Amino acid sequence: MYNWLKGFLSNRYIRTRVNGVYSRTRPSKEGLPQGSAFLCFLNDLSEVIPTFNRLSFADDISTWQSDKNVGRATEALNRDLHALKRYCDQWCMQLNMTKTVYNIYSNSREVLARDLELKIEDKCLQRDPLPRYLGVALDSRLNLTAHVEQLAGRVRERIGLMKKLAGTNWGATLSSLKILYVTFVRSALEYANPILNLASKTSLGKLDRIQNAAMRLMTGGLRSTPIAALEEATECEPLETGREVQTLMARERFLRLGESNPLKDLAVSFGATRRRLKKVSVLSAAFYEGRAPLKIPGWPPELAPTLWRSASTLA
Numbered sequence: 001m002y003n004w005l006k007g008f009l010s011n012r013y014i015r016t017r018v019n020g021v022y023s024r025t026r027p028s029k030e031g032l033p034q035g036s037a038f039l040c041f042l043n044d045l046s047e048v049i050p051t052f053n054r055l056s057f058a059d060d061i062s063t064w065q066s067d068k069n070v071g072r073a074t075e076a077l078n079r080d081l082h083a084l085k086r087y088c089d090q091w092c093m094q095l096n097m098t099k100t101v102y103n104i105y106s107n108s109r110e111v112l113a114r115d116l117e118l119k120i121e122d123k124c125l126q127r128d129p130l131p132r133y134l135g136v137a138l139d140s141r142l143n144l145t146a147h148v149e150q151l152a153g154r155v156r157e158r159i160g161l162m163k164k165l166a167g168t169n170w171g172a173t174l175s176s177l178k179i180l181y182v183t184f185v186r187s188a189l190e191y192a193n194p195i196l197n198l199a200s201k202t203s204l205g206k207l208d209r210i211q212n213a214a215m216r217l218m219t220g221g222l223r224s225t226p227i228a229a230l231e232e233a234t235e236c237e238p239l240e241t242g243r244e245v246q247t248l249m250a251r252e253r254f255l256r257l258g259e260s261n262p263l264k265d266l267a268v269s270f271g272a273t274r275r276r277l278k279k280v281s282v283l284s285a286a287f288y289e290g291r292a293p294l295k296i297p298g299w300p301p302e303l304a305p306t307l308w309r310s311a312s313t314l315a
Helices: 002-009 034-041 070-090 145-165 174-189 193-198 201-219 227-234 239-255 262-269 304-314
Strands: 054-057 060-063
Touching: 002 034, 060 070, 145 174, 145 201, 174 201, 174 227, 193 239, 201 227, 201 239, 239 262
Parallel strands: none
Antiparallel strands: 054 060
């Protein structure tokens, strides 16, 4: 294994291709697949610590315990943390204590008011009420309100760039503005789409309004222009539709996993149950069982271009 990894990581070369023509080959001294190599390094973690509930992405590892008794959950977490520290010491790895934090997820105010005594050696872990995991801010009630607020704030700044490039009689064309929107704005709005099903309609409405503003910039439409007409003119599907489609795609991927994979159990068991912490799974918040076939709101094709042109002229 050592020789294979050494051969894989050594003497790497890169080149680019433009219109079928290749550039000169150059040695690559940066950008090595460190994440892939690190996954091989941690591959036996679950075997060494069988009780360790783990979510990992390269060197970003999270663990959890679920129990009605907070004391038992605390004891279990401390055992796992102690075993993890021994594992890291064995393989000459050092935990980043400034980034190692904990939080409590519950609907009980009494439970949320408690502070846990979680330790690695003699150092107590700090509590973070809004930790981020792979870019998603997870609040204690998992309603994602804070995450949506932060996301909307970041994306509004990007909409400001579109405003500088848009105009009714000057500026970028609709196609150019749409490319900018899809790559620079909508990509951020659609990040972790299945998880956003946990957010309330009020929170998600803030994201919808951002897309509506972007479509008006692309078309030069007035605020009174129907949203369906803007969607028809820009060929932008509603954000809700994208969330539903990506959630169903995620479920289908989970169903194809092995029988022992917990994600498959998650996909099989999801259904129309209560939201957030009281539900069976993340996927159940999408409420798909028993629903009619998905329909994308549209606008009469012969009417939408007329409304768009008239709105652009009036603007």
